[in-house]
Amino acid sequence: MKRLAVMAIGLAIATTSVAQKLPRTSPLAEVEQTVGLTDIEIQYSRPGVKDRTIFGDVVPYGEMWRVGANERTTIETEDNIKIEGKELKAGKYAILVKPGKDTWQVMFSSNIESWGTNDYDPKDDVLTITVKPEEAQFTENMLFYFDEVVWDKANLVLQWDKVKIRIPIEVDVDTKAWAGIEEAIAKNPKDAMVLRNAARYCADSGKRLDKGLKFIQEANEIKSSWLHKLIEARIYAAKKEYDSAKSSAKEAIKLGEEEAKESGKEFSYKRMIESEMAKWK
Template sequence: MGQIKTPSASTAASITQEFGLGEISIEYARPSKKGRDIFGTNALVPYDKLWRTGANQATKVTFSDDVKVEGVALKAGSYAVLTKPGKSSWGVNFYSYESGNWGSYVEKDATASIMVKPAKLQMAFETFTIMIGNVTSNSAVIGLMWDDTYVPINVTTEVDTKVMAAIEKTLSGPTANDYYNAGVYYLNADKDLNKALEYVQKATKGDNPMFWQLRQESLILAKLGRYKEAANVAEKSLKLAEKAGNDDYVKMNKDSIKMWSKK
């Protein structure tokens, strides 16, 4: 039997905004005014009582990176947002998100709580609206709007430190691990073995090469027909593997040394 579908009284909505090096996502339900008094002592949403900040379920905000809301630190993750409207100030509480059941958060301690000042709008919003505006490279404002009330929540994120670290890492050139991965790829893909050796030796030439890196160097040398050198490098890999307690590499190196010593 078919089912009759009717419009939802409070429609679901979501918004995603690029922010800093990540994004902010918000999921919420949008009740409408319908001629009612919205915020006030005897209104639909009473002053000084926790509100789910929307309808149906708890509003959910997700930060892909660490942020600060009005200067208070919040780790990357998802949060249920419950607010406490007031005439001259609003409390905004962020709880680690567990479910859409907003009542389950009421008796819990918030991960972060802030106070913000509401403002009067020159126009009225019939439907509860959340927007993300005033977006810069490291700041934005999450705005709650309903009727003629606007509640701004300032959000910031650290960008400069991350970008400068990425710039320095990139401009300093490939890491030892980059060279190692490139060399192993050349070996396994049957590409230029001399280039493979060059790359891997850039990774093993330091003071603390890893036994698995030396193992790959020895395999490349052997494939180039340089068996004596391959056995010498395998000896180094063997000693490090024994020290690390890696029996698999110990056996592989012993087998290879025995075979290459006969070449």
């Protein structure tokens, strides 16, 4: 009987220790965005409005909120970034907020393990910013997304119910891009494509234009191309040397038409180039 009792207890313990995988009321989500050359990831849970008054009630004004439900919401960046002009070093951080009617405080905390805000300690905050809430289209489940993503910056947007906030993010794309360019050219100094890509970056960024001009002219010596001449034209235009820009653009059209003629087709980029030329005044 004692043996049976022990077996029964063991069976009960084994039964209760079986892991159960069940759906969460506030499902987990993540959003990833590359800004420039930097990958940024947000992990969070998505609570619903469910006919409740959210801000000022479920989420009280003036009190710390974990931004969602379940585990703390986190942001992870592979490079140093700037948030509202303040540096956030590469790593993973919890996002906490203190909502108000007119302004919200947003804290980035090194404590990513705690559940909720009960053990919040301001000493863990590595960066704090203040943002203004905006009216937004109704959103049932809390949502993070990125918008206005351009060359070196983007907004991280938190939206729920009829409110949203924007968190401005900037990245140092040039340092990382230029390191890659120098490494590629050191390994492949006579590769026309490598030189062309480096020159295109200079034209697009408006930086190191003299080096970009040198790169594209070297690329064109290796292999003559209408695209090389167009990039050359764009670099001249960025330098405000418009006569040289137009001359290079005309050469690009001429080369493009010659290449297209050989294949029996029209040069489809002619109008695009002429449209750019019209702006170089």
